[in-house]
Amino acid sequence: MTASHWVGRVIRPAVIVGGIGPALxxxxxxxxxxxxxxxxxxxxxxxxxxxxxxxxxxxLTLTVTPLRRLTGVNPLIRLRKPLGLWTFTxxxxxxxxxxxxxxxxxxxxxxxxIAKRPYITVGFxxxxxxxxxxxxxxxxxxxxxxxxxxxxxxxxxxxxxLGVFHYLWLVKLDTSTPVAFGxxxxxxxxxxxxxxxxKGAPA
Amino acid sequence: xxxxxPPDIPTSEITEERHYVSRRAWxxxxxxxxxAITANRVMAARGKSPAPVVGAEAxxxxxxxxxxxxxxxxxxxxxxxxxxxxKNAHTLRPRPWSVxxxxxxxxxxxxxxxxxxxxxxxxxxxxxxxxxxAWSMVIPWNGIQLKDLINRxxxxxKAKYIEFHTLYDTTQMPMQRTNIMPWPYVEGLRMDEAxxxxxxxxxxxxxxxxxxxxxxxxxxxxxWKYGFKGGKSIVKIRFVEEQPRNxxxxxxxxxxxxxxxxxxxxxxxxxxxxxxxxxxxxLKRPTLPFNGYAxxxxxxxxxxxxxxLY
Ligand code: HEM
Numbered sequence: 303m304t305a306s307h308w309v310g311r312v313i314r315p316a317v318i319v320g321g322i323g324p325a326l327x328x329x330x331x332x333x334x335x336x337x338x339x340x341x342x343x344x345x346x347x348x349x350x351x352x353x354x355x356x357x358x359x360x361x362l363t364l365t366v367t368p369l370r371r372l373t374g375v376n377p378l379i380r381l382r383k384p385l386g387l388w389t390f391t392x393x394x395x396x397x398x399x400x401x402x403x404x405x406x407x408x409x410x411x412x413x414x415x416i417a418k419r420p421y422i423t424v425g426f427x428x429x430x431x432x433x434x435x436x437x438x439x440x441x442x443x444x445x446x447x448x449x450x451x452x453x454x455x456x457x458x459x460x461x462x463x464l465g466v467f468h469y470l471w472l473v474k475l476d477t478s479t480p481v482a483f484g485x486x487x488x489x490x491x492x493x494x495x496x497x498x499x500x501k502g503a504p505a
Numbered sequence: 506x507x508x509x510x511p512p513d514i515p516t517s518e519i520t521e522e523r524h525y526v527s528r529r530a531w532x533x534x535x536x537x538x539x540x541a542i543t544a545n546r547v548m549a550a551r552g553k554s555p556a557p558v559v560g561a562e563a564x565x566x567x568x569x570x571x572x573x574x575x576x577x578x579x580x581x582x583x584x585x586x587x588x589x590x591x592k593n594a595h596t597l598r599p600r601p602w603s604v605x606x607x608x609x610x611x612x613x614x615x616x617x618x619x620x621x622x623x624x625x626x627x628x629x630x631x632x633x634x635x636x637x638x639a640w641s642m643v644i645p646w647n648g649i650q651l652k653d654l655i656n657r658x659x660x661x662x663k664a665k666y667i668e669f670h671t672l673y674d675t676t677q678m679p680m681q682r683t684n685i686m687p688w689p690y691v692e693g694l695r696m697d698e699a700x701x702x703x704x705x706x707x708x709x710x711x712x713x714x715x716x717x718x719x720x721x722x723x724x725x726x727x728x729w730k731y732g733f734k735g736g737k738s739i740v741k742i743r744f745v746e747e748q749p750r751n752x753x754x755x756x757x758x759x760x761x762x763x764x765x766x767x768x769x770x771x772x773x774x775x776x777x778x779x780x781x782x783x784x785x786x787x788l789k790r791p792t793l794p795f796n797g798y799a800x801x802x803x804x805x806x807x808x809x810x811x812x813x814l815y
């Protein structure tokens with residue numbers, strides 16, 4: 303099989319199906335079906351797990367381009383859309399956890415929270431970006447938006463930075479995990495700048 | 506009347522196994538329809554907002570299961586995750602245990618714990634426990650009233666405050682090798698708070714000796730304050746004139762104060778304190794001023810600005 307076949311027939315379907323994994327894990331835990339134990343505070347567990355999964359999926363989405371350039375396997379680019387859509391799906395689940403479990407759908411308090419608490423403001427902004435990118439992910443939207451599509455989808459970098467700050471500002475004391483995400487993000491962005499610098503052209 | 510259900514629930518009535526099983530069953534039933542099941546609570550919370558005190562009566566105060574009380578803990582000496590203390594606290598050796606008493610007190614010294622408490626009546630108290638992180642439990646404690654110990658030790662007139670130190674021993678408390686907090690953990694109370702009949706030194710819960718992850722063998726319980734005031738695994742009690750500088754206040758003075766009275770009207774700078782999630786529930790319930798103990802303790806703070814009591 304050629305690299306293109308591999309990506310098209312094996313890797314991409316695996317990514318499309320595999321993205322359900324974390325949700326399945328939580329779903330089974332919630333139903334008490336498997337040995338998965340969501341612990342004493344399942345609502346908190348769901349919120350944290352979906353938040354972390356969103357950020358992991360976002361980082362994986364940003365890994366596609368550097369990996370493609372490193373390996374020269376251009377068809378890898380086809381993984382970007384399913385990973386991006388999984389990122390949005392987990393962001394949506396995460397936001398729902400917050401809206402229902404934390405806020406009991408009290409919209410006044412939700413708006414107040416978004417306006418008042420920097421970590422919520424930042425998380426919400428990242429969510430709005432991911433929503434916009436998901437809504438414009440179809441082939442039709444790409445054709446329709448033309449050059450503007452590229453500009454719009456560069457906002458994923460902003461969403462990633464906001465996601466890391468969201469995490470950094472919400473931890474009580476131990477910042478090691480959000481800092482680790484930050485380091486990964488810097489490396490992923492540096493890989494792009496490095497190429498840009500060497501080529502002397504926009505990447 | 507400390508809590509609306511009888512404070513002395515015979516231990517036999519609350520077998521942890523039954524509780525645990527019933528919660529799991531409820532969880533299973535809840536599944537994806539968790540929202541629907543608790544919808545009535547949403548409505549309750551909605552109808553009464555933003556006056557959190559009203560409507561709180563709609564919420565039950567059933568004791569939290571033994572399993573949840575002993576597996577969901579904040580005890581950074583054993584790790585920062587909620588499940589870390591239950592996993593890692595086996596390195597703590599709660600016996601033999603000695604407690605140093607010092608400061609302005611007639612009977613200072615180093616006491617064996619059993620000698621220190623000998624003859625002081627043990628009480629059973631079921632208290633709400635409200636963490637500053639906006640979750641809560643109901644815990645059936647056993648222990649002594651701190652005032653009984655204070656009377657035995659006979660503090661002098663300069664003893665305006667009492668200070669509690671947690672054990673500092675990196676072999677027993679491995680996280681103390683890191684500098685995430687200033688060790689040892691220090692907490693304190695004003696003398697009238699310490700002498701209040703609600704204030705306990707707990708030695709057990711659910712009729713059993715405290716497990717290591719809950720602060721064995723001796724921990725402070727002050728039910729109208731946020732949980733971090735309850736110093737665990739206490740090795741030193743000091744009677745002092747100056748207000749102690751407690752660990753969380755040292756770390757982030759704008760987020761955690763000395764008094765740390767539960768107050769739904771005073772938010773933590775980063776999150777709201779208006780509501781809390783009772784462990785076992787999905788949705789939050791209103792938080793009560795002084796965690797529901799206002800009748801007993803509000804007078805201690807007469808004339809003080811509640812905004813300075815966080
Ligand atoms: C509407 C938007 C969002 C809201 C309201 C929101 C809210 C929250 C809340 C309330 C928490 C838990 C805080 C705590 O318990 O102390 C949290 C955690 C988290 N969120 Fe968000 N969030 C949003 C969007 C996002 C996005 C877009 C990402 C990722 C890019 C994200 C990543 C995370 C992470 C990584 C955590 C921490 C998980 C952990 O502690 O293990 N969030 N979020």
